[in-house]
Amino acid sequence: MTVRRIRKYGAEVLRKPSKSISDFGKKTQDLFRDLEETLEKVGGLGLAASQIGVNMRAFVALDREKEKIIKIANPEIVFTDSETEIDMEGCLSFPEIFFAISRPKGVVLKGYTNSGKAITIEARGILARCFFHEIDHLDGVLIIDHASRQEKEFWKEKISRLALHAKK
Numbered sequence: 001m002t003v004r005r006i007r008k009y010g011a012e013v014l015r016k017p018s019k020s021i022s023d024f025g026k027k028t029q030d031l032f033r034d035l036e037e038t039l040e041k042v043g044g045l046g047l048a049a050s051q052i053g054v055n056m057r058a059f060v061a062l063d064r065e066k067e068k069i070i071k072i073a074n075p076e077i078v079f080t081d082s083e084t085e086i087d088m089e090g091c092l093s094f095p096e097i098f099f100a101i102s103r104p105k106g107v108v109l110k111g112y113t114n115s116g117k118a119i120t121i122e123a124r125g126i127l128a129r130c131f132f133h134e135i136d137h138l139d140g141v142l143i144i145d146h147a148s149r150q151e152k153e154f155w156k157e158k159i160s161r162l163a164l165h166a167k168k
């Protein structure tokens with residue numbers, strides 16, 4: 001098991017669309033283990049594979065109610081709540097930066113567990129927000145893409161410092 005380096009805004013890998021996982025062998029197991037261990041170490045709510053430099057459709061998310069880490073491969077949104085809510089959202093790839101982002105209040109995902117078992121999972125509130133955020137990552141979409149011009153202006157210095165120091 002390995003704690004991996006988290007890629008920050010400006011790293012190319014964060015902008016590339018990720019590929020579906022078709023083989024649930026050792027490589028995928030190792031990927032999920034690294035994601036889980038890295039998330040536990042840094043103490044975030046969710047982490048997508050692209051954030052540790054791997055463009056595969058996998059993410060982990062902390063379910064705080066059940067106190068467990070959910071591991072999902074190849075997620076697909078099958079239902080979106082029509083009601084939305086705005087909340088402050090951060091990202092491990094944007095340390096100390098937050099944007100007010102509107103997300104649906106609930107979601108149902110279809111996908112696979114880390115061992116390749118098909119699952120359907122429902123989430124509301126913060127966990128639903130986390131799912132939308134992580135699926136965005138798999139498509140190369142980042143929180144800054146949801147931000148208003150004013151917000152980007154407000155965080156301008158921090159953002160440019162991140163981009164300047166971005167490593168592959």
Ligand SMILES: [Zn+2]
Nearest residue numbers: 090091092093
């Ligand atoms: Zn993120």
